[in-house]
Amino acid sequence: MRLGSTGRFLVSAAALVIAASGCAGGTQQTASKSGGTLVYAVPFSVASLDPHRENEDTTSIMIGQVYDTLVHVDPDVPTKLDPGLATSWDANSDNTVFTFHLRTNAGFSNGNPVTADDVKFSLDRLWNLQASPSFIMQGVKSVDVVDPHTVRLTTAASDGALLDKMSFTMTAIIDSKTAQAQGATSDAQAATTDKAEAYFNAVHTLGSGPFMLSLYSPNDQFVLVRNPHYWGSKTGVDKVIIKDIPDSTTERQLLERGDIQIAGAIDYATAQQLANESGIKIGYAHSLNLIYLFMTGSPQVSAPLSNKLVHQAISHAIDFQSILKLASGHAQQPPTTIPLGLLGADTVSPPKHDVNLAKQLMAQAGYGNGFEVPFTYANEVKYNIDCNLLAQILQANLAQIGIKLDLKPVTEDEFFAKFRSRQDPIGFSFWTPDYVDPDDYTGPFWDSDVNFLTHRLQWHNPDVDALYPKSLSTTGQERIQVYKQLQELFQQDPVMIGLIQPDYVLAYRDKVHGFKLVWELRMHDFSPVTLS
């Protein structure tokens, strides 16, 4: 079955994208010319510069410019894939064998051509390093070279999300010849034998993306320049500087003076203040970032909180509208834990705020008089949402049905240690997408085979487990129906509740054209950007 971009069912999600001025707006723009330096500011989180060992946000933005992947997610429609290093792709009828046809004109920044051998080496290395981003290759049985420009991936079970996974930044295709000469390995022992990380960290990039890395000073900046061998059109600017500005007030001041062109980390309040300043524009875009409430499934951890009726009661006790206000209205409420914008997410309705119904459910569960429980949460600002305020809203909401939350703010590390210990009765956590597919929010969240959150919460839903494989073996309209059924089954015992999906917000100078704010921070593409 051919699964090219036209064959996929498209959900209209154009509203998801806010294009900066100059993007298909139809209005006349000031003349923009090629060249110049674009400065994008963001607080750095960087570990390794080796794409197959790294999964931090800032490095992802850099790696996304420097390394190309087989496919790209369309910047306008998140459910659509565009060609990357592969110009077309096929899958067999049960989604277990995927064939990618590579473009013949792609070159690495050192001039070497991109071949099927490079793809095999890169994907094998990604899996065998057993590093932070390796999970994306889970379930891939083999990567085979069919001919110099054709690669075949075979999965152990049906995997309808595989194509989307091949757009994940860290499925970066590297120049295998040079990498091997520098000690890179890709076989089963790669985790112990690969010695190439130091080479990457010494600012060597082996990618075929629109830019290449020319300078990295830690806690300071990445400097990117054009890759002369890039297959696509020439980038709009000569140079991109990704600058580490850890303080949001400083970032605002730099933008006002024009020393940076895009402020990547401002909050909603600052954005509103900047909106009226001349020369500055504000862009909002729906994100796939999720803050969700979780409860335990284990009576040993908490008898009342492991009760299905209490899960339902809590889902009706929460005043979602007041939570959305934490983002000054720039946020959405997902119906379940699948964020809106993903395939099938909008096929069910979110839980309704109904305190009386919630009280009835509590009485039915035998907890009409309520109970008290400790509520440990990360004392942070996440996705621009102040977690202290969020915890206070939940505390007030649940108090109305007799549940007294004893708030315990801790550091993020401490919170995760508690959450991972499986002994946390209730709390809220965060999820940033790895790939743009609902499976990133169902597999790790609900399925007992993947067993990520189901293990942590000690909660299993056999009906969801039975239906889950079908979400990976189907495509198109049929797959959407499976997600509808999965969500309906899940909502019968909502042990996790999607609380808020806060929008991204960016501020930029009005001389920046062609920059698209997309639902995934790491998918920012600087190559079409021009400056006037």
Added chain:
Amino acid sequence: MTAFILRRLLLVIPLGIGVTLVAFLITDTIPADPILTLLGDKTATENPSAVALYRHQWGFDQPLPIRYVIYLEHLAHGDMGNSIVTRRPVLQDVRDFWPATAELAIFAVAFAVLVGVPLGVIAAVHHGRLADNVARFVALSGSSIPVFWLALVAIQIFYVQLQVAPSIGRLDIDLDPPRTITGLYTVDSLLTGNWTDFGNALAHLALPAMVLGANVMGLVSRMVRDSLLRTLNSDFVRTARSKGLSERRVVYVHALRNALIPTVTVVGLVFAQLMSGAVLTETTFAWPGLGRYLAKAAMGLDFSAIVSVTLLVAFIFIAVNLVVDVGYALLDPRIRYS
């Protein structure tokens, strides 16, 4: 004197062991897991074999005492271990981040001394008069305004409003740094004859150095004033005056030299503190120094980085104290070390 210096240097060994041991024990009590920093929540949860492998590779499968011994053994060979947060040798990180901090500290302390000492002298000489009150007000403001607030206000006034200060960071964003020799941009640009970078680096240092130095300036000026006042009332000054020496000579030659001794101690200690990084100033001015490196290391539970930088800071304190003690002997002929 040589024996004294040698004895003090030998102190480094027991002190180093003590400091690293305490740092090790403290990092071990934090209820968080460095494997999470390395592998991320997903891989750390779903892939037990990766967890086991990385625990082994980074030495976390060993009990704490063994890990400590291994660390000391590596340290003896000049290896400070690898950072979990930057995935590079800690030694290389220190070499990259410390010069930025050192340069800022030197300029901050220079500002504090060049402004603080004259201010203290003026206050003492004009004791109780308007000049004293003004000087004391400036000193008090300097030492009581929180540094992060002063930084934000200074940037708002001098960078955003008046547009006289350059942007934050060590150089203009579009300038390439000078070739690394010492890592201090002002020194390296001088050595390589790169005048553009030299001027630019100086301009970029001005605001953060003044902000960071304001606090010290206040402290220095108050100390100079107090000890100069005390000295001016002492017997030997009375003798000097009765010999008919000019007031100028009495204050600057006889009194000030004696009054500076306690100030030297304080400046030394503050300098050592600034050399180990100033997190708030470095954050606001996007200054890639040791303070921010250490803050990130602490949050990522980066054992090697935390322990090694703590050790380095201890060394800085020992070295600065040594210099201060030697300085005493130069300032006060009565002090002799044997």
